[in-house]
Amino acid sequence: MLKKRQEILRPLLHALLEMDQKVKTCSQCFSLDTQTPCSLCTDDRRDVTSLCVVADVADVWALERAQTYKGLYHVLGGLLSAIDGVMPHQLTLDPLIRRVKDGGIDEVVLALNATVEGQTTLHYIADLLSPYGVKVSTLAHGVPVGGELDYLDDGTLHTAFKARRVLDAA
Numbered sequence: 001m002l003k004k005r006q007e008i009l010r011p012l013l014h015a016l017l018e019m020d021q022k023v024k025t026c027s028q029c030f031s032l033d034t035q036t037p038c039s040l041c042t043d044d045r046r047d048v049t050s051l052c053v054v055a056d057v058a059d060v061w062a063l064e065r066a067q068t069y070k071g072l073y074h075v076l077g078g079l080l081s082a083i084d085g086v087m088p089h090q091l092t093l094d095p096l097i098r099r100v101k102d103g104g105i106d107e108v109v110l111a112l113n114a115t116v117e118g119q120t121t122l123h124y125i126a127d128l129l130s131p132y133g134v135k136v137s138t139l140a141h142g143v144p145v146g147g148e149l150d151y152l153d154d155g156t157l158h159t160a161f162k163a164r165r166v167l168d169a170a
Contacts, residue, residue, distance in 0.1 A: 028099075030075040030092050031060050040064075040073060047071040049106040051099065053125065055079050055113060063111065071109070074099065079117040080124055091121075093128065100132050107135040114141050114159075 025031075026038035033039055040046065040060070050071030054060055055078060063069050076091045099105060110125055112118035126136050142160025143152065152160075 029060075029073045030077060030095070031073060032057050045070070048104060050109065051105050051107070052109040052111050053096065054111050055118070055121070059111065069109070071107075076121070079112065079115075080121045081117045084117075086117075088124065093125070096125070097128060097132075100129060100134055105134055107137060110136065110138045112138070 022034045023032050024034065024036045026033055026041055027036045028041045029038060031038050031040065035042075047070050050069075051074055052063065052069055052071055053074045053076060054063070055076050057075055060073050060075060063073075074092065074096050076093070076096070078086050078091055080086055080088065080091070100108060108125075108129060110122045112122045122138060129136050140163060142156060142163055143149070149157065
């Protein structure tokens, strides 16, 4: 790569500098885009009554790639972690509360990791939102599609078993 600086490194450097200049943090959802508010927040086809809370921008991209969720997003900028020193004031919790408090949001979907930090953050946010009468939901956890039971960890099996559902008779 160093031998081909002109053909490889300089165009890459130029692209990175251009990205640094153009990419902005959305003023509403805290995702990244070349405009603020971002293209997801300004898309009039999205369900403005549903707000999906995620830890970081990569989670937004993953959910968008799946093409399942059609509401708005809110990026926290991380997860609560006493070990890592991530405290509530370091996340975008105040703007989240403001968005819910301002009205128009019927459901907040907490799409956070199934880790100790993710679940701690999930319960913390659920408590913060309880005074506002908004429906708070979370993603299901359990056996992945195509998963085999003998390869799953005990925690996943336990959660899947507790969250079992009745099958509809066909």
